[in-house]
Amino acid sequence: MLHSTKRLLTALLLTSSAAFAQKAPVADFHAWAPTPPMGWNSWDCYGPTVTETEVKANADYMAQHLKSSGWEYVVVDIRWYVSNDKAHGYNEKDPDFNIDQYGRFVPAVNRFPSAAGGKGFKPLGDYLHAKGLKFGIHIMRGVPVVAVQRKLAILGSKATAADIYSKEGQAAWLHDMYTVVAGRPGAQEYYDSLFKLYASWGLDFVKIDDLSEPYHAPEIEMIRRAIDKSGRKIVLSMSPGETPLANAKHAQQHANMWRTVGDFWDSWEQLKEHFEVCNRWNPYRQPGAWPDADMLPMGRLGIRAERGDDRMTRFTRDEQYTLMTLWSIFRSPLMFGGDLPSNDPFTLSLLTNKAVLNVLNTSTNNRQLFRRNDLVAWTADDPKTGAKYLAVFNAQDQELLPPSAAAWNSGTISRQTPGQSKALDVDLKGARTLYLNVRDGGDGSAWDHANWLAPILTGNGKSVDLTTVPWKAASAGWGKTTVGKSVSGGELKVGGKTYAHGIGTHANSIIEYEVPAGMTRLTGSVGLDQAGAVQNTGGTMQFLVFTQSPYQPAPADSAQVRVSLRELGLTGTCTVRDLWSGQELAPVTGEFAPYVRRHGAKLYRIAKK
Template sequence: MKELATALFLLPMLMTTILPSTQAQTPAGTSPEFWKWAQKPPMGWNSWDCFATTVTEAQTKAQADYMAEKLALYGWQYIVVDIQWYESGATSFEYRANAPLEMDEWSRLQPASNKFPSAAGGKGFKALADYVHSKGLKFGIHMMRGIPRQAVTRNTPIKGTKLHAADIADTHSTCPWNPDMYGVDMTKPGAQEYYDSLYAMFASWGVDFVKVDDLSRPYHQAEIEAIRRAIDKTRRPIILSTSPGETPVTSGAHVQQHANMWRISDDFWDDWSALFTQFKRLDDWTPYRGPGHFPDADMLPLGAIRQVPGYGGGPWTRFTQDEQRTMMSLWAIVRSPLMMGGDMTKNDDFTLSLLTNKEVIEVNQNSNGNRQLFHRDGLIAWIANDPNGPDKYLAVFNTGDALTLDIKNAVFRSDLLTRQTPGHGVEVELDITEAKKLFLMVDDGGDNFTADHFDWSEPRLIGPQGEFKLTELPWIKATAGWGQPSTKTAVGGKPMRIDGKQVAYGIGTHANSIIEFDLPPGYTKFKAFAGLDEGGTSQPNGATVRAMVFTHSPYIQQESATVPVTWQELGFNGPVRVRDLWQRKDLGVFSDQVFIVLKPHASVLYRITPVKAP
């Protein structure tokens, strides 16, 4: 038996096969016709992670040029323009309430011509789609669920009817994070006609892929069905992607009959805790994964992301190389759609290598029987079958942290803080006599929801010489699960506010967060109010955290883990040959098992081939 070191790992994904067809009523127990349009997980690029609401025609063409030259050979196919292409003044990751939107006379949003010049004169995305198609690629757009609020205010007509926007809008059905749309009441005459006219327009532009947001959480079944009908009436094979998650697993049987891919989580970013939570979600969705219908673990935040203001974290992925390979291995073995989120024109060699490994792409595009093999105290394995023979694929992950938290050493630990907590927070007063370090920590309270905006309000040190504002002391290190800690604003960029009151001074952050200070001598007390910022409590879900304070390092160093895997677990009874797909090399023949040595957050992806007896 041999000991195998952690392998290098990358992953691109192969393209979707699209077969022109229409979707009739699907009899119970049969496969929808639209599944044929995406027999393999779609592979492409989406503009959100790098350009947010600001993407332009020139930037989109540059991505298409890059994909055609460097990635199409590996199966990358879709170029998708994300949100607010119809908002001429959009400048960041934030949305402007009541902003004027480009719209035609039939209540349908149009590309803003200052960002997409070829759309001027009512031409829509036709010219841009033609450009993408000329590169041998396919073109996609993002849409919000519903009808523009602007259309309802102006009461513009619905094409093909004598009805108007106000006749079909449900003004009580709104998106909590985007101000552009009202929901459509599908019980009203004209509602289906609105969606029909919208998707007929998309088809006339040459759109091949539509991502529809504010659709899956909560699950808007009636509008999902309306969009499905509208796409099918166009007689164009338009891939339907629903967003955001977490799509309820209880709706799995329904969503797979109406969409090609659906989000399993909220927006996924380059944070390890977010990646860790995808493991369970992807396991939960296993019964609903198959050709033409794929649970979507979201875009790949690789390379040059966050290229515009409004979202903290820096202009390059925060994932380590091990974490990037782990993400790619997981997306491959579970057959998640692969949508690159970074500005591809700025890819470095490592990022490109993650997108151009044919053997890893093969796992994503053509394996079957994908399932979790085991989960042993954070050591996780998935397997899948090679459909062309007896080989199997094996992915093994060490999801443990290099530094794990020992909360028993906290000198202060709050109860769970929620929007029901009086004052949305808790007073903190601690004896720090002789302490040389201070660590302020916030965790997500165990619900893994990403609306945990938090403020350390008026943090101060007290001693014989008086009070000293902690915000005047530079920290040694500061992390946040979303954005970046700041002493100037809340993590979302707005003034810090807790329970309706503005914070005089403080540190805005987001769980999971830890901020480390070296303390000056002579101070004996630490005081603060630890509270939920209104950036979280104003949202309909989440905003549940725990606050902790340490005066010594809260971390325990973890070593690499050895993961034994027997061939019987994989269904083999004899020796096998092991090939490392990231290193692209054979590791040898093993008689009955291997011992895989993995650093925290690292992974391997192997092809296992049975060896015939001589």
């Protein structure tokens, strides 16, 4: 890499070893985030439509209730530069972009009135700084398409936006930007001009989208140089994920945090996947360079979001303890996604437990101790006292029957499947119940947008559109099962064809019906919705139809997680404190074996007596 001597020394000092990951950062941008950043982001509750009033309301809450616990960043997420964006998607038909003469997006004044008169985000940044908080924004990688079309000048260069772009690599899911081609005259100057503007606004944090999956190393390096030249300590967060493991060291050398997953929502299936994800990324943590398990979809979500309706999180209380415990022992950045003023006392208690946040901020030698099926333990050291932290999890589920037990099985469907769909034809003779089940195809369920298309029940010479039959229960691994729309809120579209009737859902999901009297057959088709097919990784799924319950008998509500004290490096009698409750438990010798509720977690501090 063509960097200065300082850059070369930094690259040599940074390694991927777990042992080195606990050492102090080198004296560069890593020092700007010595502990995992903690803040609020507008995405989960307001999507691309957040307003200045809403940002200030969340900032006011943070300053009053959370700042004393270490929460400090307030981040305005995507498309703050569009005057007429919409909830539950993006307006790409006639977006009203706000852009300056140098091809740099500026805030939409109808949403951020203080930006009027060319002030940009500086007044909002000043408002946050006056409260002792820090200011962040989201941007997309690249140069605006509209700047290229207008051949807008680049500050500090004779080139225009039309001289530095390529259509190759353009994001498939949002078409605001083109790739900036590294090495072309004006390319570095364009990124320099961006961060010169952002520094003038008082920016402290930037989340850059479409950067990590696929991984755009040349633009990452230009961004790193531009931030360093800006003269302001702007923490860099790369999104979305999963960042390729092959690029882990490069990410360490250029960013303060980078995503380990795609967008994470209030889905137990997605949360359970994080046990494997966090273990996989654990060796690549170091102070100032944090693998990011994504936002905390807790509290009130979906007010005007891209995903789902206005709701309190779908996570149970046990699952919320699991989320906060795993993120803390893994030392992920914490970015809260809910509307803070709508918090209830329980949510606030999760965010302000100082003993738990101390694990996040100060623990060392963090690692998974074991995974025994779905009973998981993580541990870490208290560097001040030599005590051990122990997190135990019960990730047991009510397991599903194998696909061989289904009345019908689609096999794997992906975007490589012809038409991205298969015909559905199921014999229901004698069936009283019907279960439509979609399962992840084995590559993770991030983009498994699944559609049941034109489902028709027939029998006794009659036919019934299944979409007119009310279901008894319906779940979705992400989002909400919906009649007549895809799970992302769009048309039911598969393989380029739009369907008027059907059901949109997402793996892993189950829809349960009582079979109407006389109905003996179900026909239609199933497929990968277009919204999943166009994503970077696409979707891979399996559709199953059961005429009996697809569940195996449920495990017990609680399970005992047995941990030998020797596994923690402790001997003799030890004291135990429950960090969530603050209670001192009875001393233990030899083994500690707490009971943990299904989908729940416990976090302890264990010390030699």
